[in-house]
Amino acid sequence: MAGGSAISGLVGARVHRKEDRTILTGAGRYVDDVQERGMLHCHFLRSTVAHARITGIDVEAARGLEGVVRVFTGADMSAITEDLNFAQPIPGLHSPAYPAIAHDVVRYVGEPVALIVAESRYLAEDAAALIEVEYDLLDPVVSTTAGLADGAPQLFEDVPGNVVHADEQLFGDIEAAFAQADHVVTDSLDQHRWACNPMETRGGVATYDRGSGQLTYEASTQTTHTLRFLLAGWIRQPIHQLRVTANNIGGGFGLKFSIYREDVALCAAAKAIGGTVKWIEDRNEHLVAAGAAREEQLTLEAAVKADGTLLGLRVTMLLDAGAYPINPPATVYAGLVRTTLPGPYKLPAYQFSHKIVATNKASYISLRGPWAVETLVRERLMDKIASTCGISPVEVRRRNLITLDDQPTKMVTNVTLECVTAAETFEKMIGMVDLDEVRREQEAARAEGRLLGFGVGTFIEPAPGTQEFWAAVGFPFGAEPLRIRIEIDGKVTAFTPQTPHGQSHETTLSQLIGDELGVGMDDIRIVYGDTDATPFSMLGTGGSRAATMASGAAVYGARELRTRVLDIASHLLEASVDDLEIVDGIVSVKGAPGASVPLGQIAMGCWLAPDQMPEGTNTELEYVASYDGEGGGFSQASHACWVEIDQETGKVEVTRFLVVEDCGRMINPAVVEGQVVGGVAMGLGGMLLEHSAYDAEGQFLSATFMDYLMPSAPEVPEVEIEHLEFESDKVISSRGVGEGGTVLAPAALLNAIDDALAQVGRGRVMATPVTPTRMLELLGVIEKA
Amino acid sequence: MNNGNTTREITLTVNGRKRTVTIEVRRTLADFLREDLGLTATHLGCEHGVCGACTVIVDGATERSCTQLAVQADGREVTTVEGLNGPNGELHPVQEALRDHHSFQCGFCTPGFVMAIHGMVEEKKAGRPSPCSRAEIREELSGNICRCTGYQSIIDGAEAALAAGAGKES
Ligand code: FES
Ligand code: FES
Numbered sequence: 001m002a003g004g005s006a007i008s009g010l011v012g013a014r015v016h017r018k019e020d021r022t023i024l025t026g027a028g029r030y031v032d033d034v035q036e037r038g039m040l041h042c043h044f045l046r047s048t049v050a051h052a053r054i055t056g057i058d059v060e061a062a063r064g065l066e067g068v069v070r071v072f073t074g075a076d077m078s079a080i081t082e083d084l085n086f087a088q089p090i091p092g093l094h095s096p097a098y099p100a101i102a103h104d105v106v107r108y109v110g111e112p113v114a115l116i117v118a119e120s121r122y123l124a125e126d127a128a129a130l131i132e133v134e135y136d137l138l139d140p141v142v143s144t145t146a147g148l149a150d151g152a153p154q155l156f157e158d159v160p161g162n163v164v165h166a167d168e169q170l171f172g173d174i175e176a177a178f179a180q181a182d183h184v185v186t187d188s189l190d191q192h193r194w195a196c197n198p199m200e201t202r203g204g205v206a207t208y209d210r211g212s213g214q215l216t217y218e219a220s221t222q223t224t225h226t227l228r229f230l231l232a233g234w235i236r237q238p239i240h241q242l243r244v245t246a247n248n249i250g251g252g253f254g255l256k257f258s259i260y261r262e263d264v265a266l267c268a269a270a271k272a273i274g275g276t277v278k279w280i281e282d283r284n285e286h287l288v289a290a291g292a293a294r295e296e297q298l299t300l301e302a303a304v305k306a307d308g309t310l311l312g313l314r315v316t317m318l319l320d321a322g323a324y325p326i327n328p329p330a331t332v333y334a335g336l337v338r339t340t341l342p343g344p345y346k347l348p349a350y351q352f353s354h355k356i357v358a359t360n361k362a363s364y365i366s367l368r369g370p371w372a373v374e375t376l377v378r379e380r381l382m383d384k385i386a387s388t389c390g391i392s393p394v395e396v397r398r399r400n401l402i403t404l405d406d407q408p409t410k411m412v413t414n415v416t417l418e419c420v421t422a423a424e425t426f427e428k429m430i431g432m433v434d435l436d437e438v439r440r441e442q443e444a445a446r447a448e449g450r451l452l453g454f455g456v457g458t459f460i461e462p463a464p465g466t467q468e469f470w471a472a473v474g475f476p477f478g479a480e481p482l483r484i485r486i487e488i489d490g491k492v493t494a495f496t497p498q499t500p501h502g503q504s505h506e507t508t509l510s511q512l513i514g515d516e517l518g519v520g521m522d523d524i525r526i527v528y529g530d531t532d533a534t535p536f537s538m539l540g541t542g543g544s545r546a547a548t549m550a551s552g553a554a555v556y557g558a559r560e561l562r563t564r565v566l567d568i569a570s571h572l573l574e575a576s577v578d579d580l581e582i583v584d585g586i587v588s589v590k591g592a593p594g595a596s597v598p599l600g601q602i603a604m605g606c607w608l609a610p611d612q613m614p615e616g617t618n619t620e621l622e623y624v625a626s627y628d629g630e631g632g633g634f635s636q637a638s639h640a641c642w643v644e645i646d647q648e649t650g651k652v653e654v655t656r657f658l659v660v661e662d663c664g665r666m667i668n669p670a671v672v673e674g675q676v677v678g679g680v681a682m683g684l685g686g687m688l689l690e691h692s693a694y695d696a697e698g699q700f701l702s703a704t705f706m707d708y709l710m711p712s713a714p715e716v717p718e719v720e721i722e723h724l725e726f727e728s729d730k731v732i733s734s735r736g737v738g739e740g741g742t743v744l745a746p747a748a749l750l751n752a753i754d755d756a757l758a759q760v761g762r763g764r765v766m767a768t769p770v771t772p773t774r775m776l777e778l779l780g781v782i783e784k785a
Numbered sequence: 786m787n788n789g790n791t792t793r794e795i796t797l798t799v800n801g802r803k804r805t806v807t808i809e810v811r812r813t814l815a816d817f818l819r820e821d822l823g824l825t826a827t828h829l830g831c832e833h834g835v836c837g838a839c840t841v842i843v844d845g846a847t848e849r850s851c852t853q854l855a856v857q858a859d860g861r862e863v864t865t866v867e868g869l870n871g872p873n874g875e876l877h878p879v880q881e882a883l884r885d886h887h888s889f890q891c892g893f894c895t896p897g898f899v900m901a902i903h904g905m906v907e908e909k910k911a912g913r914p915s916p917c918s919r920a921e922i923r924e925e926l927s928g929n930i931c932r933c934t935g936y937q938s939i940i941d942g943a944e945a946a947l948a949a950g951a952g953k954e955s
Contacts, residue, residue, distance in 0.1 A: 016884060023892025024880040024899060026826020026866035033825035122811065199830045199838060199893040199932050250828070250893025251932050283831040502890030502933045670887040674938055678890065681935030705835035705930070713923035713936040741935075 010511035014670040015521060018506040028248035031220045032280045034205045040069055042266060042279035043124035045114040045131050046289060047106035050142070050360040050698025051153065052135035054104060059114060062127035070273055071127065072115040072265065074103025081268045082234045084261055086325045090474065092167065094159040095325045100234070100264040106135070107155055107323035108362050109700045110289030115265050117277055140360040140698035144297065144318040147357040155323060155358045164321050164356040165331050169338060171412045172349030177312025181303035185388050187381045189373070190767035193295040193320070193692040195287065196367050197710060198501075200250020202290055203280035204263060206270035216243045217267055222256040222499050223540030226327070228531045230259045235268045246529035249501030253682070254366030255290060256501070257542045258326040287708050288700050292692035293367030295320035296337075298377045303349075308389040308396045312349035315341060315377075319354060322361040328475065330356045330364065335473035336371035336462075339413045343378050344422030344460045344636065345400040350412045360698045366542070368682060369461070369739035372746065379457035379747035383754065384764075393456055393751065394430055401426060401458070415469045417460075419728040421662045422636040426458045428724060429638040429660040438642075442759060451645045451760060452655075455751025458638040459744045463544030463663070463736030466632035477632065480545065481535035482553035484513070485622040486561055488607045490585050490600030492519055494557065495527045497537035498550050503675070503738060505546055508667045509554045516558035517565075518582025519599065535624055544635070544736025547663065552627030552732040560625060564618045565602055571614030572597050633728065635735040637661035639680070641748035645756050647779055650772030652688055652753060654717040657745070662724035663737040669723070672737050677719045679741020685711030687746045691769050795859035799824070800868030808855050815839045817855035818865060826866035826896045830930065837929030840897040840904075841865050847904035866896040869903065879903045879946045886942035890933035897929050902943045909947055919944060 022028050059071045078099045085097035101112045113133055118124035139153040146152060147162040155162055178184065204219040215237050221227050224244040232239040249256065262279060270277045281290065296319050303312040317337060321330050338352040386396035401423035402409060408418040442452045462469050470477035483495040494513060498505050510524040527533055539545060562582065569587040570577045573595050581590050588596030603621055605612065610619040642656035659676055666672045689709040693701040702708040727733040746768075753775075754764040762778055776782045796805045799822060808817060815832075818824045818841070827850055830838035834852040841850045842864040850863075869877040876884065879902050889895045905925055909915035916925045922943050923936065931939060 014887070017887060019892065020884040020887075020889070021876070023889055023895045024866075024876060024883055025870055025874070026828075026896040026899075028892055030825075030828070030893060032829065033819075035820065035823070122809070197932055199836065199891070199930065200828075248892060251891040253932070283833065283836075502892070504890070670938075674887055674890055674934055677935035677937045678933045679935070682932070704833055705831050706833075710836075710930045710932070712927045712930055713940065714920070714927050716923075716936050718919070718937060719935065 010514045010521065011667050013668065015507065015511060015668060017504050018510060018521065019504060022248070030200055030248045030250050031203045031205060031218055034218055034278065036205065036207060036276040039205070039276040039278055040117050040119065040273065041121040041124050042269065042277050043116050043121060043128055044112040044262065044285070045116065045128045046285065047102065047109060047111040047113055049106065049135050049137060050109050050140035051138040052106050053138060054102065054106060054113065054133060055136045056134035057113065058132040061130040062116060065123065065127045065130060067119040067123040068116060068127045069119065070117040070269065072101060072269060074099055074101040074113060077101040077115065077265055077268060078103055080272055081264055082236065084234055084264060086327055086329060088329050090329060090331050093165050093329060093331055094163070095329060096156040096158050098324050100261040100268065108360050109698060110285065110362055112261060112265065115269060117269055117273060142359060142361070142694055142696060142698045144320050144357040144359065147359050148355070155360065159358050162358045164325070164358050165334065166355045167334070168351070168353035170351050171414070172312070174312050174314065174349040174351045177349035178303040181311055182306040183304050183388050185302045185304055185381065185385050186300065187377065187384050188299040188766060189377050189380065190297045191294050191373055191376070192768050193292045194686045194690040195292040195692050195708070196253035196255035196365070198251030198253055198255060201281035201283060201286040202256070202260065202262065204266055205276060205278045206267040207276040208270045208274055210274045214241045214243065215267060215271060216245065218245045218247070219263065220249050220256060221246050222252045222501060222542050224499055224529055224531050225497060225536050226538055226540065227259050227263065231263060231267060234264045235271060237271065244531045246499050249499065252501045253368045254293070254370060254542065257366050260326070283705065284703050287692070287703050289362050291322065291326065291363040291365035293365050293370065294373065294686065295364060296373045298373060300377055300381050302381055302385060304385050304389065306389060308385055308391050308399050310345060310347050310400050313347055314351045317354040319356045320359050320361065320364060321356050322359060322363040324363050326363045326365055332473060332475050333370050335475070337374045339415060339469060339472045340371050340462065341374035341378055342411050342413060343375065344402050344420055344458060346402055347412045361694060368679065369743035372743040375457065375459040375743050376747045376750065380750055383751050394435065397426060397458060413472055415466065415472055417634070419726060420460055420634050420636060421724055421726045422458045422460050422638065424726070425636055425660040425662050425724055426638040428722060429456070429640055429658060432658065432722065433640055446759060451647055451756050453643045453645065453752040453756025454640070455748045455755050456638065456640045457744050457747035457751060459636065459740070461544065461635040461736070461740045461743060463635040463739065464548045464629060464632050465634065469632070476538065478538055479626045479628045480537060480549035480553045481624055481626045482550065482557045483535050483622065483624045484557035484561060486565070486599065486603045488603055490598060490603045492517060492524045493527060494524065494554060495534045496550055497534045497540060498546050499529050499540040501541065503541060503546060504668065504671045505550060508671060509550060511667055512551055512554045513558045516555055517562055519585050523585060544738050547667070547734045547736040548632065548732055549627055549629055551667065551734050552629065553625045555732060556627055557623055557625030560623045561621060564621065565599065568602050568614055568617045568619070569597055571617065630730045630732065633735055635663045635737055635740055637740050637744055639744045639748035641752040643749070643752040643756060645753070645775060647781065650775035650779065650781070652770060652775060654684060654749065657717045658720045659741070660722040660724065661737065661740065662726050663735040664733040665725060665727050666723060667734055673721055675738045676721055676741045679739060680719050680745040681711055681716045683742040683745030684716065684749055687749050687768055688770055689715065793856050795856050797858045797860065798862040800864055810854065810856055812855050813851055814853050814855045814858050815850035818850060824865050824867050828893055828896055830894065835930070837901060838894050838897040840900040840929065842900055842904060847901055866899050869899070877903070878949060879906060882946035882949065883942035886938055886945060888934065888938045888942035894929060894931040898926065898931065898939055901926055901929050902946055905943065906946055906950065910950055915947065
């Protein structure tokens, strides 16, 4: 294991993380660690009902409480802010604007109805208890089907029929595909709502400087620049007077990709009061109000030949969007599911339709691979096709997978696939599993009254995806910038718009820059999370972009500075550039270490006396690189899952989990493996334990970690990982790997559970989560509730 | 009305330093450590006793600091992550083991795990029953939630810390 002082060959090594000293000693600056002089504390009073008209709010007693500085009702807040409006010019999209604090109608349990600013959080919560809100109850909509029903309560005047967006797209000759089919295989899945639940909740500290008029918002966000530019308009703050920063961030998983009404209210409050205000969401608020994900119902109909060859696929999706839109628009999720769903399979014809429905719940938000349901339903369908055609799950995939030999080729959704190795990861994985042994073990277990299951799955992941891919989805695929500077003493500072929150970018970007510039890890600093310092990007950290995009920007930036430095050194050392190398910050002639000049000496000359540097050389040692992704690309993996089901308690135990992944060239295998295991754990937890549940009145039922069950160490299996590391001929052949585990693990798990159920003659899982109760229903031990 | 600011004087030792403070009775130990003493390594992930991010050592035993009041620590000795490092900021052997195994990602859960694992190592050093197998370590750490890592790398680090007996001093 290399330490931080290695000077070359950093890329590909399991170097120690630069982040670790900070986090292991607790020296980080997470947003709740911020304490400013005179700082005030905020608390939101939130709606206790799912759908109601606010007919009155009495805040007088709260205002009178000692230590309370200000109480903002919805009306107070709307007087100083614009409504949040995420609408985009997307045909057919109904994206209602809404206030930072509700003043008219509340549409989910947890919607903010007042903001209290006080000298302490304790006092702010005391004050909240003194506020009386009168609600005139309206009928709630708690499911997509209820929302679409005739005569359903309408959430918004400008969302007719509660349909936020509906669309249908056709690819290829779907009618012909079904006309030729030997079998039509149907399937469906009702996925439940579950949540990102980063261990650090949302929060921020906003400081308004009354002298300069500048507002600084220290946030827990995945995307500082987007937060800044949306916030500016909504709090009526000139954008050049608004700075957004982020330091340590305790996880995001997609949740912190949007801007929320609490951000707007908090910053507007700081401005109105003229000081520093802090809001830290507690876990209860987080579970209730921060939004959740994955609530989608899909139906599928596949036209297949007798040998299992896919001919065509019809898919419909209903997506429960909750009440209020956030960023990105819901059409992006639908576009992602639609475009990705055919996966690494040959599919000649495809029809996809979706309806996105508004309901009285917290917002539907991104969660680690927000398109994941496409892989879940496709991989389950492949197993069902296999059983219909009397072939094995392995064989059905072999007959349909696109191999490297088939490429380049186009997906039916018009996305070019190149260097995609899903089939190769699958073969490698199958080669590692003795399938006959798996079946023998299952039989032996059944003879003892035990029930084992085995399932597989494979997929591709747009990490980062391609121009074509994102065009098909309807989302921009921008280039990634990075500013890099060789400091006056030869040390290196790089400024990235990435906002890492666990992905180890300080380490991986330093590895890349270190190798390019011949400087050690400790001599490089990565600056992130400051809109005053970092170049603009809409995206920040999300969508598994960094491994390709930020890496590319770092490599191109470092190479440009290397070229400049070597050009100068070649004059100073009277040697050809080709004969020079930089090792540990010293430029020297290869094979003649005596002929050398320290990088720091060149830098000193460039910064202090550029006119004395060799003529015709470029002495600018700061450069903004931009990387376009060279067309981008995909990650891929195959998973295999072994389960044992306790037929008395209904508990599903994952007894073994195998991942064969290919994210191209690994910058740091330890970082890759951490992302894979963490992703798998989240996917399994989501399927077996976690549920953001509502009752028929729209009351939220999972408001603590006693109700919302997070996977803890004993519930998570040891994950075995094999890497393929297929390298394309591109300069950057590293691909993202942060989301894939969460996307694919649920599919392998449900296939394993279905395999077990089939052995005892029971039907498949049709709805998640697969809690012990649901498992007992599936096993026929208890009646369906 | 009574706005909850009944106060009491307490004396306790935090990271080896004795302090006498007058504090609101309702203030949690976690808030006292974080806000009043500025010891922000102790994190709050749930404030209802489930996630373990706020784990500290009180009189030699690992405890949640979010579900107890500061006044309950009167006369006791509290150690937080800030109390583990050497005089020149050297990593504690437990921290080194966790670093060597790339145990963590975002770091929010981390101080809680560091203290929980430190507690396990101390138990072992004191000759009390302590976990041996990976499965036992997983059980032992089931009161700490990490959303990022899937635990495997944490178990790797904990296993190494336990195997090494993780140093002499605590
Ligand atoms: S914050 Fe104390 S257990 Fe979660
Ligand atoms: S490292 Fe992020 S919660 Fe554990």
